[in-house]
Amino acid sequence: MSAGQSNTPFGEPSSSQSAPLSTNIHGDHSGNTGSNNTTNSGNTTNYNYCNHVPMNSPENYTEIVQCLYTSRYEEHRNRIRKPVEGTCNWVTKHPRYKDWLDNNTSGLLWLSADPGCGKSVTASFLVKHLECQTDAIICYFFFKDDNDEQKSATFALCAILHQLFARRNSLCRYAEKAFKDKAKRFTEEVDTLWSILVKAVSEGGCEDVICVVDALDECEEVTRAPLLGHLASLSESQNPDVRLKLLVTSRPYHSIEREFGPRTMTIRLKGEDETDSVTADVTRVIDEGINNLEEYWRRPGGLGYLRDLLISSADRTFIWVSLVLDILKDSEDDSPEEFTNIVSTAANGLAELYTKILDKSKHPDKARRILTIVVAAARPLTLREMNVAFKFRRDRKTIKDLRDLPPGFEKTVKNLCGHFVRIIDSKIYLVHQTAREFLLASSSPGRGNWQYTLYHKDSNYALADICISYLSLEEFEDDPLAMDTYGNINKNAVRDYRQKYAFLDYAAQHWADNFRDSEAQQMELFESTRLICRAGSQRLWAWLQIYWSNTNQQYLCPRDWTHLMIASWFGQRAVIERLLGEGDDINARSDRFGTILNITAVRRDNNTTRMLLEKNARAYINGKEYNILQVKRSVGYHILYQWVT
Incomplete structure (x- = not known):
């Protein structure tokens, strides 16, 4: 950002434009940011991007790699069980694996296998094997649909680029143009990220790059589709100039098989057909x-x-x-x-086994509450967070009578849910993806008291209710989290505040996600949201600053947002229509963000943006108000136009 340029999305003049720009990366949930430990071949190297820029790196290396650190990809790999000695070796000895690895051109190996057959363990094993047995740069990503950080193809590509740039700093220059043109938004586009990866590998003069991507079937559909297209095109091209190989694992789904079909040169290793090898490993x-x-x-x-x-x-x-x-x-x-x-x-199979495990619970209602929270959570909850969510009720006004994590709460969770859950590093997970599928409602009728008995929207409604009720507590009005005079957030203050209020980090970051996924039921919670979204309230500033500090926004946390602006930011169309129906000003203006039309355009919420245009909503660009439907050309108009048409 050049000197004198406003620190706002649309070049709005601001009373605080002299404030320093604060850029954060996703760190751990204690508020630690700014560094990342990257492990390669068992050696841990600390890359402190805030204090050290590697030699021969682009000028904006620090900012680019911070933008790319969107997920704790190492931690996610560490969830995977270590393989038993002697297992997984059959893959490395298989002729199709050798053909893929020994080929001098780019290529894709698709390892498919049925549920529960060890794909993730094999993928983690292959990361280590390739690091030890080749001179290639090895990058990886493990998809999981129980964690927002592991669901998106953009997060996968960001993680791969982050690992690649950490190993070869100079390759970061291939991301410079996208970063200059789009700032951190380049990390939200599958096509842009893929293009950077291919160019960096083909033009950067580095050695071979091998990417291991696990559980492609657990990637969300909206970003999986373009990623599949790029993977297929790489396999089809067999370009000798692109020294990039990918190994992906997934279930043998037809939608994936269709993309990796006969027209491509994809090498497929069907684990579901390797009965002798898999049986030997079992x-x-x-x-x-x-x-x-x-x-x-x-x-x-x-x-x-x-x-x-x-x-x-x-x-x-x-x-x-x-x-x-x-x-x-x-x-x-x-x-x-x-x-x-x-x-x-x-x-009699996994379904019978899961039923048997849960039927043993002496308090099935309590077990069901825990499982409801687990399946709805946007990320795995810690034991401390679960302790609050499990005990919390809507009628609480203060947190004073809610005990902190009691001794033995881990044992309580295990006693209630048995082996249906795993606790790793004090975080709660379902034992396997098949356990999640066992619980969530299906088109098929379930058997027993547990199978297919949880509904996605109901679980999200329950957790949204917990989050909103928690954020409504009196403490957040009486004990606010302060900002400095420039609107910046002190990282130490955020860390301490998170530590003080155990469930605040999750509730602040994800209440809107669970509210959205409650679908039609969400408006039953509308009145509850008024308290936490009331303009100027300390409750609003408490959770909004926690949310903002962990979203890698390049703009300062807004201090003048209304409930209508918050609903616009989070894409809550039903709330927007309700508030407009109650008379809220459609053209009310935030100092840094303009009107709600500006906000929905920035968020690329095309449907809501069009709805606002139909209601003659106005936009602010470079400090001027425009009725965009009546303007053919204006300063900055094309910036907004590309988002709203």
Whole structure:
């Protein structure tokens, strides 16, 4: 930004335009930002982008890599279980894998397999294997649909570019033009990010680049479609100048198979057909599991009778084996009769096993509340956050009587939900993607008390209600989070505030997501949102600053937003129409953001923008008001026009 240029989306003059621009990256949820630990081949290198710019890097290297750090991709990979010794090697020995790896041109290898057959473990294994066995730059991303950071193809490409630029700083120059033209918005476009990746690899003079992308089927549809097109085109071109190889894993879905079809040169390794290899790996997992059980129960050599029973029942499904072994470990009775009964009654498949696990809960209503929150959460909740969400009720006015995380709450969660959930680094996850699919309503009728009994919109409504009620607490009006005179947010203050109020980080960042995904039910919460969105209230500033500090916005947090402007920012069309119907000013102006027409255009909410245009909403560009439908050409008009037409 040049000297004297306004720090606003549309060049609006601002009383605080001399304030320094604060740029944040997504850090951990304690508020730590500005550094990232990137692991390659087991060596951890600290890249502190705020304090050190590597040699031969573009001038704006720091800003670009900060924009690209949109997800904690290393942490997400660390969720994956480590493979048992000797497993996954069959992939590296397979002729199709060797053909893909040894080919001197660009290429795509698609490793497909059925649910629960170890795709993610294999992908993580291959990242390490490729780092050790090749001289290529290895980048990776693991999709998961239980976390907003792991759902989008833009996040995947950002993570890959972040790893690539960390290894070869000079390649960052291929992102400079997009950054100068679009600022951080270039990170929101699949086509732009893909183009940067291909150019950096083909023109940057670096060695081979190999990207491992896991669970492509869990990528959201809106960004998966363009990514699939680019992956197919790379495979089709077989360009020797693009030294880029990709290995993707997914379930064998027809929608993916259609894109990687006969017209491309995609190499497909069908894990679902490699029955002998997968069975051998399952057997290795069972053997290690039995050895661990024998050590745990102090019965060396005494549990071999379980081996054949487990192998015959596993149906090549690693998650089934893992769950049964965990249940055997936690059994109160280690008699052969009890162990045989556990394995035999679990032999009817994952659905029966999941039902059996949840039916054991002594408090099914409490277990259901936890699972409702887990499936609706935009990211995995910590134990401390779950403690608040689990206990919170709408009628609370103050947080004083809500105890902090009690000793043993992890045990409480496990007692309620059993092995249906996993707790990793104090965060709560469902045990597997199939567990989520087991719970959420389907077109097919469920069996028992749990299968297909949770509805997406109902779960989101429940969590939105918790979030909005939490943000309405008196503490956030009486104990505000302060900004400085320029409207900047002090990172230490944010960190301390988050620590003080355990559920604030999630509620501030994601209440609007859960509100949106409540679908038609959302307006039942409309009156509750008035309190947290009232212009000038301390409750509004408390959550909005927490939200703003973690969204990597290049503009300062607004201090003059109304409820109508907030609804416009979050795309709450029903709320916008309700507020306009109550007489709110459609052309009210924010100092930095203009009118709600400006805001919906910036957010690229085309449907709402068109609705506002039909209501003769006006826009502010460079400090001037325009009825955009009556203007053929104006200063800055084309900037707005490209978003609203």
